[in-house]
Amino acid sequence: MKKQSISKFAVPVGVVGIILMMVVPLPTFLLDLFIAVNITVALLTLLISMFVQKPLDFAVFPALLLVMTLFRLALNISATRLVLRDGDAGKVIHAFGSFVVGGNLVIGLVIFSILVIVQMIVVTKGAERVAEVGARFTLDAMPGKQMAIDADLNAGLIDEPQAKKRRAEVAAEAEFYGAMDGGSKFVKGDAVAAIIITLINLVGGFAIGILQAGMAPVDAMNHYSMLSIGDGLVSQIPALLLSVATGLIVTRSATSGDMGQTVTAQLGQNKLALRIGGGAALALCIIPGLPKLPFLLVGGAVLAIAQRVKEPEPEEEKATAEAEAVELPSPDSPESLIGEMRIDPLELALAPDLVDLVDASSGDLLDRVRALRRKMAMELGIIMPPVRTRDDLDLPLSSYAIRISGVDAGAGQAPPGAVLAIGEGLHALPGRAGVEPVFGLAGKWVPAELHYQAELSGATVVDRASVIITHLAEIVRTNASRLLGREDVRALTEMVKRTHPVVVEELTPGLLSLGQIQKVLQAMLDEGVPIRDLVRIFEALSLRAKVTGDHDSLVEAARGALGPAIAAQYASGGRLTVITLDPMLEQGLLESLRPSDTGAFMAIDGMRAEAIVSEASRIAEAAEQQGLNPILACSPQLRLPLMRLLRAGSRRVQVLSYSEISGSTAQIETIGVVNGAYAGAA
Template sequence: MKNRNLSKFAVPIGVIGIIVMMVVPLPTFLLDLLIATNITGALLILLVAMFVQRPLDFSVFPALLLVMTLFRLALNISATRLVLRDGDAGKVIHAFGDFVVGGSLVIGLVIFLILIIVQMVVVTKGAERVAEVGARFTLDAMPGKQMAIDADLNAGLIDEAEAKKRRADVAAEADFYGAMDGGSKFVKGDAIAAIIITVINLVGGFGVGILQHGMAPAEAMNQYSLLTVGDGLVSQIPALLLSVATGLITTRSATSGDMGSSVTAQLGQNKLALRIAGGAALGLCVIPGLPKVPFLIIGAITLLIAQRIKDPEPEAEAAAAAAAAAGEAERPAPDSPEQLLGEMRVDPLELALSPDLVDLVDSNGGDLLDRVRALRRKMALELGIIMPPVRTRDDLDLPLSSYAIRISGVDAGSGQAPPGTVLAIGDGLQALPGRAGIEPVFGLAGKWVPAELHYQAELSGATVVDRASVIITHLAEIVRQNASRLLGREDVRSLTEMVKRTHPVVVEELTPTLLSLGQIQRVLQALLDEGVPIRDLVRIFESLSLRAKVSVDHDGLVEAARAALGPAIAAQYAADGRLTVITLEPMLEQSLLESLRPSETGAFMAIDGLRAEAIVTEAGRLVEAAEQSGITPVLACSPQLRLPLMRLLRAGSRRVQVLSYSEISGSTAQIETMGVVNGAYAGAA
């Protein structure tokens, strides 16, 4: 606890101490101690910048850069006060000045100016530019990165916790590079301040020595120039170290390991390059006038390093050849029963790609297969079904840049995904090259633009989606629309066994005593057809058991299951705690109830065509008016009327969700009525 409190207050106390240093004179011993602290701290920051795994792991660097710059300027002010007042600034400054000047003022000033030029013109200027560009592109890329996170979350590749962590990393990265852009300005200003302080020390010290201390001009120049150069060196050496650390941090965006390991691995990965470099060094020995020993030593060391690096390519090729030979030996004959049965099998779900889209499933960079596997988990959590494995293969019959999604061998959807492009959805894309495209799920107009222009597309206000996300989103929608077709008898058996492990009494009471697996499958398929998830199988099975003791009529079983899931069904269509409903005019509803007739395929309404058309048209008009206001309403009616009315609306191509009063009554949402269907038509008079 004490260590935690100490570290908590160390920086505030240090910053206050730095401010005090600018006003209160320091003794020479304390100044020497603080100068040594400054040099050691700058060296420590440089080493941390080299060994850090990624820039964000040193996120405190911009703030630390400001504190260290302020600390160094405070030391400059303290040293200047001692130089001008006492003609002495401690042993560290005197030793640096005496060592570098070496009896020659010109040599000392030249070396000091060279350090200033290296820091300001080369290192600081380059780091400032890299930080500025990095900040701009990081901020520009934020929307695309956020969309990629949302796409992975929707595809089921990551969970909500991982998505939140990645969003925080994206925001932290933008804040870091923005702070680095400003922090690099501190380093540049520090270099300019060093030049000004040096000139002040030289001129002021020369004047103080002659006017106040009565020194001869040569003596004053010698003493104060030595102290000035020493002060400049002890401040500029840490400043140079921090400038280098700034450059290392801002240029480390493409690597994730520490700098030493990355440099060693990447320089040593090409054996041929090392051999050529070593041979070139040895070749320089034949040039007349050049010393041969240095080039012989360097060339020999380079060739020795190249010789000691292992070349993995032959081993990899041998392993690949052995694997190919083993696979060829195990492959069955083309006319064997196993091969023929495999080719005859119709896959429940298939994703066919044109030959130029095979890179999406390539192990070197393509993540489509990983997203497909994650989609199975997402569908299980969303719909409650075990999505069958997706067979992904290339199809030479498909047009280039296209794909097709097939269910039991029949095309259920298709689309475009040109290689090297991303789909930009929005307006204002006329200035960007590319070809027109359509988002396959929502039918939004867009344009397939080159992938390298995705930042420009985002800046124009468009939503940019990569090819894999387009295909996965389309595949997920196809699965939702055809979930009932994908639920096979074997899947129902697996679901039943899963429920039996936790609720054995529920299953034993239902099947096979009351209902067969086929009847249960029909009920579950009917629920999926209407967009009702079947995750709560325990509640569904309990309701089916109660209903099956009275009647095994299919429509009655479906309505019993829906009644048990009523609150969950109503919650699907509620928004902000409100459920918007459309109702039937009471007289119309009563007449429709009286018109119900049983049949082998379920109950239907025996009404004339004009009235049926009027009901469908009016219900569709009310729903479209509500959707234009951003509301998704449902049509409410009696439980006996719900299923026949839904079939009527579907026959009229109206995707209106029909809920019964019993389903709505269990909802906790506030009910709001927005319209009434009266079923009036022109020929009624």
């Protein structure tokens, strides 16, 4: 039979054998053999619990504890049967009883009672409490650990296999401590059962010896007490070993080595403490009446150990030594060249005089960048790539540049020691003129120590890091589609698959590839539509992809699923301001639609197109001056071509279809009608 087959059936057969031991009488030879096995396995369990590096390395311990407790109780029952029936329980029990009792029943009972008290009250009680608290805190911390794993996965710090492994470890840890909480109850119950069984053996053996065997009371007491105490000892010694092993397992903390290495390293890590302890032991020799030799030996040994302990290296020297020990690759090596060739998706380049912004002691720019990644994930639904921050000697002093895939996407100023004051009445403050990079507001970079004076003058004061982060956030919003890569789409799809597997399995790869899904999501991001609700987006794509694979149709289907959420972006105070098209103009534009390889377009002359853009822009600008955020509403077939026309005319008026705004709960208010194009054409 193969080794794997033997291992597979060994435990079930053993458990069945243990149950039979409680019913079938055992010969004394087998009892002696099983007692030896019981003691040996308990000793091995104790040693293994000392050498494991973390509790989960011995995850089978709770189940082993139950099996060993059941085995020990079966041995107690078998021994009790032999003691009461034959007056003999084998050589092992006889030897233990004779050695401990030593001819004195009182001493034997006292020793046995002390062992039971040590096990039940000291070791078992403490291990039970630690296991209970450990199980409670582990279960309470489980949701937080799972959220931390998801956050690391979404941030790109770990991949999906690593996340699965960590989730499995968290679940296994919770199950382990829960099992240990119950397993400690077995040990406690076993100690109580041992006391009861020993008392039964004493009373029952004394009665059988006198009433059935015709023994004298003194002889019956001596004989059966020796066997009863011997039986109790051979049960309590392995029980004590398992109790200690239980305590060691549940009290282990997070360390990188086994218990011996950890104890040696942590007790010997402070040379001064060892010297003081050894000196104190030697000082006890001067107390009159105390024996001097023991304290001299102990104190001298501790001082000798202290001399062999090395002084810990300072953290700075240790870090320097580790850095020097790292062998740097050659500048011409393939690894170095590949690293230099790599183009980062998102990069923040700083002039040499702005590097203080990334210094943890003087600036918090890097912390804000990390916070921005989470903000963009919540706002847009994309995993913003890590921002590589570095200095660039080619940049002018006090300037920075934001690059996407190596191409400048934005630049600005952030002079050292200054803050940006935005407002009027700043002519009295020293500084140089500046511009807020996102909204183009005029301001002045004034010395940082004058920021209170700038605020008193009615200006809005912004520090350098906030200017850069605000600019970076706007660059990410406007270029979100460029930052959404194929690998990001795969990660988002896997995230949806964990919670809604049917939605993903129906959509890809059967209906749409990851590349097609990526193009749809990029088109939505181009129009400022967040893609957080991927479940509804995927459901809409599944339905439309069964009919057509046209890109524009897929985009419109995805937008239609998010219609109320899209309309809510432009509503203010429960009101949605809308610009509409003249019905005759809209009908004419619908008739002018023509398909093409790049999507549908309106086949109209240039003058009509210019008139539409001009009319819509004029109405939108007038509404914005009143503090409104208008949108242009049209039929679903016309929305995308009209949006492209307005975008080509350098006017970013948002265009929504009737179906998208129909689900909005906001009150719709029409502020203008575009009709000049049709009138001009007539």
